[in-house]
Amino acid sequence: MNRINLICLGVKDMGTSVKFYRDGLGFKTTEKGDNPEIVFFNSAGTKLELYPLEDLAKDIDEKNPPSGSGFSGITLAYNAKSKEEVDRVMALAEAAGGRIIKEPKEVFWGGYSGYFTDPDGYYWEVAWGPDFTFDENDMLEIDS
Secondary structure (H helix, E strand, O other), X not given: OOOOOXXXXXXXXXXXXXXXXXXXXXXXXXXXXXOOOOEEEOOOOOEEEEXXXXXXXXXXXXXXXXXXXXXXXXXXXXXXXXXXXXXXXXXXXXXXXXXXXXXXXXXXXXXXXXXEEOOOOOEEEEEEOOOOXXXXXXXXXXXX
């Protein structure tokens, strides 16, 4: 089990989230509606899904759905090919309605990164590193 095929984000307002990801950030999907029941984005590598938060919680446990708010310890990441790309993506996220949490800056590991949150408060890191390399699908290559 050495892969992640899909990341599902439970969202409070499908219309707002579809607008943010599809129309604002440019995630690709065949979904044309503004308030679908579910949406899948055809990104390179791992795919992204949006699903109503209440329905997702019920899918996990119909009788006792998980609830709560706050930082869950999970972040999503976009790895850029340049510092300038980091700045462009952060500006795109803010223009789409995201909230900048940490402006991009030089970081302790030698890279350049910042954080934003989407309309549901999911944290995204946008980062560039001097040693980042990408495969033919623009996916970050990691030597382990």
